[in-house]
Amino acid sequence: MKRFAVILPLLLAACAGEDQISRYQPRGYLAEASELSNQADWSAPDVVEVTLVNHAFVPDELTFHRNRPTRLVLRNQSTSDHTFVSEQWFPTIAVRQLVGRDVTATTPWVEKVVIPAGETKELWFVPARYGAYTFECTVPGHSLLGMKGVVNVVQ
Numbered sequence: 001m002k003r004f005a006v007i008l009p010l011l012l013a014a015c016a017g018e019d020q021i022s023r024y025q026p027r028g029y030l031a032e033a034s035e036l037s038n039q040a041d042w043s044a045p046d047v048v049e050v051t052l053v054n055h056a057f058v059p060d061e062l063t064f065h066r067n068r069p070t071r072l073v074l075r076n077q078s079t080s081d082h083t084f085v086s087e088q089w090f091p092t093i094a095v096r097q098l099v100g101r102d103v104t105a106t107t108p109w110v111e112k113v114v115i116p117a118g119e120t121k122e123l124w125f126v127p128a129r130y131g132a133y134t135f136e137c138t139v140p141g142h143s144l145l146g147m148k149g150v151v152n153v154v155q
């Protein structure tokens, strides 16, 4: 038991990895992503803010409007790195850019967003498909501890 107490925090801190963004269309992803984000009016996007803590997204249910330019602000207020991933939903959005502390990546497709401890990332995108999708933190163990949620794309 003593050994677990030492190992568990190490496991939970590991494996956030790096952002996965792509200039090439990943399998199953929206083909017209570039066109959609280029045609969108970015002067007044919807802004949705989420706080990341150990181990939850607050709020854990997010609502976006189809075809509305959106800025998703992910604030990690915890002392560990976390990710924001939706295997079901990410293929259906057109990404404008991913903005971090010292990086702005402009690509139409994203597979994983990493939010380092204490930092904020912004995902600018246009939701292109209606539906309800799940998302989670992919650091091993975190979703089991409650770091998961639901995205709704509505009219």
Ligand SMILES: [Cu+2]
Binding pocket: 055, 081, 082, 083, 137, 138, 139, 142, 147
């Ligand atoms: Cu996490």
